[in-house]
Amino acid sequence: MTDPIPVAVPRKGRPLEAVLERIAAVSDDDRLDRLADSVSNTLRYEKAVTKGAVDADGGPYERLAEYSDPETPAEPEFTLLRDDRSGKPRRIVFDAATVDLGDVTVKLVGREEPFRALRTHEFALGFDSADLVLEEVVGIRAAGLGNISDINDRIDPVDTDVRVVTGLGDTVYHTLMGREDDRAPGAAFDREYLADYEGPLCISPRYERLVTAVLGTDALDGVEFVYPDANEEEEAAIARVGLGVYLTVTGSTAREHGLSVGEHLFPSETVLMRNAAERDESVPRVLRALEREAADSEIRV
Known part of the structure; x- marks a missing residue:
């Protein structure tokens, strides 16, 4: 059995939900729909706890033990981080999940900054907000940028090997x-x-x-x-x-x-990215598995 192919994903928020929805959409396995719902609902609840909107039953370590089952790869794992809010409260966020997409098995791995993890060659593939690409590596020119599909043309290859592949439509x-x-x-x-x-x-x-x-x-x-x-x-x-x-x-x-x-x-929009310098044969297989017939993104790369 081959090892799952790691793909960097955000730990929380709208971009992670968009990734989970795409994973569920490209698979005929109902389990992935349940996985997406379970992770999203858990993180929305934990966000409400962190913001003080609801009172949690039990402490963060008890909740973390309830959510995660490290012995079962098919089930999601969560982890505990310090939030940036006042007082630096602890917050439960997504850590990992292994999913089967036809002839390829992918391990979604939570990262605080997936785009930067691709830049440092920790991953060949990953998802993150297109905003972060503009904030970090897109060149500044006299004329503005109006179409997200033009991002790659404004990335200096000296700065990074990361390129945008497609968007997820959560615009x-x-x-x-x-x-x-x-x-x-x-x-x-x-x-x-x-x-x-x-x-x-x-x-x-x-x-x-x-x-x-x-x-x-x-x-x-x-x-x-x-x-x-x-x-x-x-x-x-x-x-x-x-x-x-x-x-x-x-x-x-x-x-x-x-x-x-x-x-x-x-x-x-949340985008799928690849590090073009990583040429493992598994990368095209994952990209094919993540393709979707419905053109629901404004990105045309």
Whole structure:
């Protein structure tokens, strides 16, 4: 029996759920549907515990022992990490699961930063947010980046061997939005508006490089990045500043703050990546197993 092929995955959150949904979708095994539901429900509960929204029955070690069965490879394993929140509470996150995908067996291995694990050649394959690729290795140019399928063209091969293969379709958007009373009649908050705009643009500090890559340096001429105050909601900060970029699904909260939701500047999506320098024969087999007929992603790589 050959060893399972390791694939790096996020430990928690929307990207991990997207991976589990894809694994279940490409298999006829109902067990993988149950695996996806079980892991997602467990992590949502643990997130609520960490945030203080619910009181847990028992301590973290008791819950961890209840969730994990290391002696049964087919069952998921979880682990305990320190969360970044105030007080550094302990949080239970995904650790590993072994899944059969037809003629190939894959071991999903949780990593805090799967993209970086691929960059250091710990894995040949992995899943992570496309945002992290933009934040770390996509080149900054005068023109902006509008299509996620163009990411690979902007990766300097000297920086990394990692390339995007495909997306999983769990798309939300980095969206331009501004105060309705600041917008001229008939104008729209879009790239053309930004090209003529000078002044503050409110963004999350972690997205400075991403927003620069998406908009391009020409559009940002005369624009100053500003950031939300401590404990200030992003939508409230944008309403205070007048214009900003925020990762949004429906935009309903933005409208509650008197903001007009403008152009979807760039899709944020979980992506399957490979390290092109890793040429093991197992890699194409895993990629074929993960393919899906339904073109549900905006990525066309």
